[in-house]
Amino acid sequence: MPPTAAPLRWYPSGARPTTGPTLLWLHGGGFFRGGLDQPEAHDVARALARRGLAVVTVDYRLAPPPGLPWVGARGGRPRGRFPLALDDVLRAYHQVSARTSGGVLLGGASAGACLAAGATLRALDEGARPAGAVFAYGFFHAAHPRVPDAGRRSRGHRRLTHAPWALDAANRNYAGSRRALSDRLTFPGGHDLDGFPRTLVVDAEHDDMSASGGRFAAELAASGAAVEHHVLPGTNHAFLNRPRLDAFDVAVSLIADWACAPYSI
Numbered sequence: 001m002p003p004t005a006a007p008l009r010w011y012p013s014g015a016r017p018t019t020g021p022t023l024l025w026l027h028g029g030g031f032f033r034g035g036l037d038q039p040e041a042h043d044v045a046r047a048l049a050r051r052g053l054a055v056v057t058v059d060y061r062l063a064p065p066p067g068l069p070w071v072g073a074r075g076g077r078p079r080g081r082f083p084l085a086l087d088d089v090l091r092a093y094h095q096v097s098a099r100t101s102g103g104v105l106l107g108g109a110s111a112g113a114c115l116a117a118g119a120t121l122r123a124l125d126e127g128a129r130p131a132g133a134v135f136a137y138g139f140f141h142a143a144h145p146r147v148p149d150a151g152r153r154s155r156g157h158r159r160l161t162h163a164p165w166a167l168d169a170a171n172r173n174y175a176g177s178r179r180a181l182s183d184r185l186t187f188p189g190g191h192d193l194d195g196f197p198r199t200l201v202v203d204a205e206h207d208d209m210s211a212s213g214g215r216f217a218a219e220l221a222a223s224g225a226a227v228e229h230h231v232l233p234g235t236n237h238a239f240l241n242r243p244r245l246d247a248f249d250v251a252v253s254l255i256a257d258w259a260c261a262p263y264s265i
């Protein structure tokens with residue numbers, strides 16, 4: 001465990017107790033980049049807070065960049081591979097749980113979605129029960145499923161950076177060992193998902209990662225979880241990092257409506 005807890009940011013500002021659900025939201029970045037100020041964290045949290053959903057973002061520890069294991073600390077916090085980021089998220093989950101009576105939703109985008117899924121399983125293993133899970137264009141399998149439909153593959157520069165072989169390499173970098181790569185808490189896809197809470201999955205249409213997102217949604221449904229799955233037409237990966245896109249507003253509205261619906265009377 002880290003000597004100090006990972007920094008948290010609360011939306012609306014202030015760590016006051018809440019009665020409705022609180023979303024613990026994790027940014028993406030391939031496990032090795034990103035932070036609380038990127039739009040995928042800050043702008044998403046602000047937009048959701050304006051729609052009545054309390055949000056907390058967490059500055060979890062990052063892995064070294066792939067192929068650059070000597071890259072050191074970021075923001076004064078050392079880098080490290082699995083399970084350090086998961087430890088940070090679980091500690092944050094318990095901090096947030098102590099301040100809300102409305103339950104905690106675990107969610108994230110891209111790598112953050114995978115991390116949120118692993119944290120959900122670990123919370124269940126520890127006897128806690130998250131109120132739900134929210135995944136935006138996430139990937140969940142140690143080896144990325146190949147996309148059979150060429151029209152659904154990533155476009156532009158992501159045709160290379162998000163090619164399945166490159167994504168698999170990033171996964172191995174995050175895991176750090178074969179044993180960790182096969183751990184259900186590292187990549188939950190293809191493992192036992194019994195007891196998983198209700199889940200919202202929002203995928204991008206033109207995204208190699210959507211093959212993993214769609215498969216994971218099907219695996220969750222097969223395990224008995226209540227799953228709502230959307231694929232936003234015409235979208236590319238990381239649309240939540242671009243607040244001016246229509247897809248940003250669509251996804252934020254989907255998340256807010258889904259998260260708050262059980263608490264509406």
